[in-house]
Amino acid sequence: MRIVAEELNYVYSEKSKKLAVHALNGVNLTIEAGDFFGIIGKTGSGKSTFVQHLNGLIPTDSKHGKLTVGEFVLSNKKCDYKALRAKVGMVFQYPEYQLFAETVFEDVEFGLKSFYPNLTKEEKEVMVKTAIETVGLNYEEIKDKSPFDLSGGQKRRVAIAGVIVSKPEILVLDEPVAGLDPQGKKEFISLLHTLHKTTVKTIIIVSHDMNLVAENCNKIAVFCDGKVAKVGTPKEVFTDYENIKKTGLDLPLIAFLTQKLQEKGIEISTNLTLENFIKEVFKKHEEVKAKQREGGNR
């Protein structure tokens, strides 16, 4: 499903003149099916408001621009939000705090109950099992446990299983690795890539963590003051140093190093992953050495 936003506007407390806050000021953005999309921006840039539009948690109407997600026209009043929410899964910051049921199974099953009330018990069981196994947990071992007895990382996985159980085509994650230790973070990112390869077509990450988006997303949108300041590949976005500075963001580590090297007159072309960067630096090093040798020989 393709997401297209045209001149999307949103104002908090629109009716009150004093308290009105323009969160979105004409957002134009297209997210293709299959993207691993990153949305970055300072606090208050409108990125959270924007993603909450995607599954109708913040309803919009035709007066505030146009928003379509696949065949759903959200700016149309008759939009079926329930069907939409089954297709657009949303994982909020610290999703483990939304667990409530007595067992892991019941918690994961929650979404199915309301999205697809006509499923048989067996069908539901299969779907829950698939979801729990997709997030890398042992179904038999965990299904009857209380979600509150699990570790933090496991809780987060269960919460995500509860979202992907309804087989969404788009998965939106708000600060997905906040509060995880480095190892947990690594595992979680690889889980996202597995999801992207297997079940969920489009993944959208909202984050403050520049390294996370630079290394994992194929496309990035930079939000600033309720507008999209820049869209492009990580390389396009993070080599536009001036623009990044203007939006009040930091460069990811690799982009920062590349910039520093550039200032010293060393041009390195990288796609902003650590591996690639190291490879390129070594290549440059070899080149320079070779040149010196040549110079020495002459």
Add this chain to the structure above:
Amino acid sequence: MKDVSFGQYYPTQSFVHKMDARVKILLIIAYIVGVFLVASYHFLGFGACLLFVIIATIFSNVPFSKVLKSIKGILFIIIFSAIIQIFFNKSGKVIWWIITDEGLLNAGFIVARITLIVLGATLLTLTTSPVEIADGIESLMSPLKYIKFPVHEFALIMSIALRFIPTLLDEIDRIIKAQKARGADFESGNLFKRAKALVPVLIPLLISSFRRADELADAMDSRCYAGSKNRTRYKKMHLTYRDLLGFILTAGLITGVVFLNGFYVLLVI
């Protein structure tokens, strides 16, 4: 969710804002007693109470619309009690169908009473910050210390509860959104179904409240908080001429109400 803010502190400079919180609490209690003193059907007494609220509002620099908004929150209760009075009061003369003159009078009486009490109470919360109210109550209750009642702790519990209302509202908003994204439906179905739909909101809320309480307790412990012993205050409360004026006005109100109770009887005779 943010609409629940009626009666929230309205920060400004005014005569009433500068009054001592303890005095304001006492005066509001006296005012409520005054409202209750108005004898049946002596509506002039309510006129006096209304005048009191209007004067207090003028002196508080709070826009009238803010004060009146508080009624919106209890509109349901007002209408409900009026309907019960109108339709279920069997005494008095029947005017039309089952509606009696006494029922109508009673309804008007109750509506006036509830409205005036809420207006007064709102004026207190609009002009006094939660911290001041808690401090005021603590100071007013301090005589209870002699019977070993934990006054300071009680006031602390109250101010913590008040402090966390907006935090909890934010939290509720967040959890509702998260569960909505998972297909939860809070808007359709009968009352029973809707109540059941709240379980996925209430349980996470309860759990996070406990977590927050634990964290808060740890934070207070690590700052060596030890209750009321030898604790000094940043803001000391003292009485000023404003409080004296407040006392005089309220005393005037109560005398007025008592007087009008009798006066109305004279008029009827």
